[in-house]
Amino acid sequence: MRPRSVSSGYVSVLAVVLLGACTTSSSGGPAAALPPGSTAGEDSGASDAGVSEAATYAWQLPPGFPAPRVPEDNPMTAAKVELGRRLFYDTRLSENGTYSCATCHLQALAFTEGKGRAVGSTGQVHPRGSMSLANVAYAATLTWGHPFLDSLERQAQLPMFGDTPVELGLRSQAELEQRLREIPEYAPWFAEAFPGEAPSLLAIERAIASFERSLISGRAPFDRWLVAGEDGAISESAKRGYALFNTETFECYHCHGGFAFTDHVVYADEAFPQTLFHNTGLYNVDGQGSFPAPNTGVESVTGNPADMGRFKAPTLRNIEVTAPYMHDGSIATLSEVLDHYAAGGRTIAAGEGAGVGSANPLKSNFVRGFRMTEAERVDLLAFLTSLTDVEFLTSPEHSDPWQ
Amino acid sequence: MTESHASRFSSSFLVVPALACWAICFACSSPHTAGPRSDEPETPGSAGSGAAGSEPILEAPVRAPPLDAAPAQRPVRIRFRAVVGDEPFACGATYLDPGGVAFSGADLRAFVQDVGLLDADGVEHPVALDVRAPWQQGSVALIDFEDGSGACAAGTRDVNLEVSGTVPEGDYRGLVFSNGVPEQLNHADPAQLPPPLQAGSMTWGWLLGYRFLMAEVVALPGDAGAPGSALLHVGSSACAGNPSQGGVVCARANRNRVRLDDFDPDEDAVLVDLGRLFAGIDLTRLWTCHSSGAECELFFGRVGLDLATGSALERQDLYRVGALDEGQR
Numbered sequence: 001m002r003p004r005s006v007s008s009g010y011v012s013v014l015a016v017v018l019l020g021a022c023t024t025s026s027s028g029g030p031a032a033a034l035p036p037g038s039t040a041g042e043d044s045g046a047s048d049a050g051v052s053e054a055a056t057y058a059w060q061l062p063p064g065f066p067a068p069r070v071p072e073d074n075p076m077t078a079a080k081v082e083l084g085r086r087l088f089y090d091t092r093l094s095e096n097g098t099y100s101c102a103t104c105h106l107q108a109l110a111f112t113e114g115k116g117r118a119v120g121s122t123g124q125v126h127p128r129g130s131m132s133l134a135n136v137a138y139a140a141t142l143t144w145g146h147p148f149l150d151s152l153e154r155q156a157q158l159p160m161f162g163d164t165p166v167e168l169g170l171r172s173q174a175e176l177e178q179r180l181r182e183i184p185e186y187a188p189w190f191a192e193a194f195p196g197e198a199p200s201l202l203a204i205e206r207a208i209a210s211f212e213r214s215l216i217s218g219r220a221p222f223d224r225w226l227v228a229g230e231d232g233a234i235s236e237s238a239k240r241g242y243a244l245f246n247t248e249t250f251e252c253y254h255c256h257g258g259f260a261f262t263d264h265v266v267y268a269d270e271a272f273p274q275t276l277f278h279n280t281g282l283y284n285v286d287g288q289g290s291f292p293a294p295n296t297g298v299e300s301v302t303g304n305p306a307d308m309g310r311f312k313a314p315t316l317r318n319i320e321v322t323a324p325y326m327h328d329g330s331i332a333t334l335s336e337v338l339d340h341y342a343a344g345g346r347t348i349a350a351g352e353g354a355g356v357g358s359a360n361p362l363k364s365n366f367v368r369g370f371r372m373t374e375a376e377r378v379d380l381l382a383f384l385t386s387l388t389d390v391e392f393l394t395s396p397e398h399s400d401p402w403q
Numbered sequence: 404m405t406e407s408h409a410s411r412f413s414s415s416f417l418v419v420p421a422l423a424c425w426a427i428c429f430a431c432s433s434p435h436t437a438g439p440r441s442d443e444p445e446t447p448g449s450a451g452s453g454a455a456g457s458e459p460i461l462e463a464p465v466r467a468p469p470l471d472a473a474p475a476q477r478p479v480r481i482r483f484r485a486v487v488g489d490e491p492f493a494c495g496a497t498y499l500d501p502g503g504v505a506f507s508g509a510d511l512r513a514f515v516q517d518v519g520l521l522d523a524d525g526v527e528h529p530v531a532l533d534v535r536a537p538w539q540q541g542s543v544a545l546i547d548f549e550d551g552s553g554a555c556a557a558g559t560r561d562v563n564l565e566v567s568g569t570v571p572e573g574d575y576r577g578l579v580f581s582n583g584v585p586e587q588l589n590h591a592d593p594a595q596l597p598p599p600l601q602a603g604s605m606t607w608g609w610l611l612g613y614r615f616l617m618a619e620v621v622a623l624p625g626d627a628g629a630p631g632s633a634l635l636h637v638g639s640s641a642c643a644g645n646p647s648q649g650g651v652v653c654a655r656a657n658r659n660r661v662r663l664d665d666f667d668p669d670e671d672a673v674l675v676d677l678g679r680l681f682a683g684i685d686l687t688r689l690w691t692c693h694s695s696g697a698e699c700e701l702f703f704g705r706v707g708l709d710l711a712t713g714s715a716l717e718r719q720d721l722y723r724v725g726a727l728d729e730g731q732r
Contacts, residue, residue, distance in 0.1 A: 146609070147643060147645075148611070148642070148643065148644055148645045148651055149609075149611060150645060151592075153592070153594075154592055154608075154611060155608075157593065157594070157602050157606065157608050158608035158609065160602070161602050161603055161604065161606055161608060162608050162609070163557065163604060164636075164693065166557075170603075171557070171558070171559055171603055171604050172559055172601075172603045172604075173593065173594070173598075173601040173602040173603055174537065174598065174601065174603075200594070201593075201594040201601070201602055202592075202594040202595060205594055293696070300609075300695075301609065301610060301642060301643075302641060302642065302643045303640060303641030303642075303654065303655070303695055304641070304643075
């Protein structure tokens with residue numbers, strides 16, 4: 001398979017999505033926000049993103065990536081990103097001084113943790129795993145299954161102050177602010193990022209959100225092939241896998257399409273972000289579609305029975321390094337994830353979580369199951385691993401500044 | 404002595420050295436009615452997530468009929484006292500349930516809002532709350548009984564046992580207040596609000612709101628079996644919407660209006676009974692209520708809330724009138 005023409009890039013993915021009968025988006029897909037005149041092989045800046053304040057921050061966007069949405073009250077600056085990076089990696093942001101954000105979001109693992117269920121600073125086990133922060137600037141909502149948590153700034157408060165379970169274990173905004181004000185080395189960094197302001201939770205969350213928005217991943221071998229037209233960047237097997245990925249047989253692209261390889265995206269100048277959630281038949285513990293509590297997905301927020309088991313489609317970028325998989329880490333390998341979807345939902349014969357997921361009445365129409373040859377499995381896995389962005393996983397810009 | 408004082412239940416269990424005993428007696432409790440106010444589903448508030456320019460509304464609403472011009476005002480303190488049955492609540496204290504399970508209180512904090520006093524005719528006169536950082540702001544006050552010691556190690560050191568404010572001179576016979584945080588503020592960014600609404604243990608990140616009530620007990624290791632615990636977090640639940648697109652709406656507001664008759668602010672205290680809240684449960688297992696799920700049923704009834712709808716019930720058993728020298732001081 002030859003690379004698609006460079007100018008079509010992710011647009012070709014979009015076209016397939018729009019041709020699918022079941023897309024619910026009325027706002028166009030990711031490529032709709034490609035900056036006018038954006039050309040392959042060049043980094044597209046955010047100068048035309050309609051966020052004039054962001055001009056002080058030099059986005060290094062991969063070709064074909066739209067300008068991220070940035071809150072008007074927290075424009076990106078290099079100083080905020082740098083302060084946020086220091087805060088992200090600082091264990092003084094936990095009550096007992098043992099954990100930072102980075103403890104559960106490791107750069108080498110695309111800012112996941114490598115555990116199916118995260119463990120907090122006091123040893124409590126989280127029901128879910130740490131999500132990748134790659135391209136989190138484009139996440140329409142945050143965490144695995146929250147319908148309206150759409151602010152990275154607000155989200156930062158959850159691991160800080162949440163106690164069910166304890167993550168960073170902070171108890172009081174005032175105590176945190178006082179603690180940081182007493183660290184002399186922070187004074188100039190805060191002063192540069194937030195002139196005239198004392199260190200505050202608002203500044204902390206804005207800085208951390210700015211750092212998180214800088215975590216852009218889009219320079220994997222796959223991108224060099226698809227967008228930059230570098231024919232040898234990925235294997236022929238990976239190219240065949242990408243073709244399978246985009247077929248109606250395998251249905252992968254419906255939920256994992258677009259530049260971010262998820263349907264759950266937002267970007268600048270987009271009025272109606274897509275906040276789609278899907279029940280993939282991972283569980284069916286009562287024969288009526290239930291997922292094991294407390295991991296009931298969107299239902300846990302809305303209380304709407306129809307939202308049972310509905311979770312966000314995570315990005316497939318760097319998926320090779322983010323095992324184990326699914327919201328609860330209940331699938332160890334990518335190959336087994338393919339088995340889950342091939343079966344149209346997972347069957348757990350006995351024990352905890354037992355049930356026939358393929359018979360989940362709330363399951364997404366896209367999870368219908370498929371027959372997959374071993375050669376096709378190899379090809380799909382080759383495609384998925386071509387999304388590993390080594391530059392992102394090793395870039396000093398995203399690394400621990402305290403080392 | 405008020406009816407409440409006379410009817411408070413008596414301890415009927417063996418005294419265990421170093422252990423305070425408490426008993427459960429639902430039948431002899433004297434529930435005060437919970438009115439029907441504030442039980443509507445939330446409507447979208449103007450305070451979005453970090454939305455610039457959305458100035459929080461912190462003024463207390465005026466509900467009483469217009470008064471005569473410039474009535475004389477007097478300061479008033481509404482004192483709250485935490486108890487476990489008959490015993491004062493203290494983080495380091497140990498209590499014994501009827502099944503012989505020893506336990507301690509691990510947390511007890513509550514937001515109250517829209518406090519008013521009732522005159523002899525039952526007319527409500529709003530208490531204008533003092534601005535008293537970090538406990539009071541606008542119409543909202545945080546009552547905090549835990550001091551971070553003992554079983555409350557996850558808490559904070561400072562406590563607040565009263566609501567202070569001013570009220571027109573008058574002869575007051577009753578107290579009304581609502582649990583919770585005003586819906587206009589419930590989904591705003593705590594980082595942009597004054598205390599007691601700042602981020603901390605009472606913010607409920609996953610629903611972008613607040614815990615209106617946080618109550619927890621933990622059993623201690625003993626002969627009765629593995630130590631369990633009970634945890635009740637009340638806040639508006641079943642939420643949908645979007646802070647940046649018109650606001651968040653919670654179908655179950657989980658706010659109720661508590662009315663305590665025979666309450667004299669100068670003579671009485673509001674008793675908050677952790678024992679009555681968790682009475683009769685098996686503390687060798689875990690009880691967890693985050694304002695949804697079947698385990699909430701019993702506790703919500705005692706708080707005075709209908710679990711299914713989030714509306715107020717006619718009775719509640721968490722608050723009652725007591726003497727100032729009762730409970731934690």
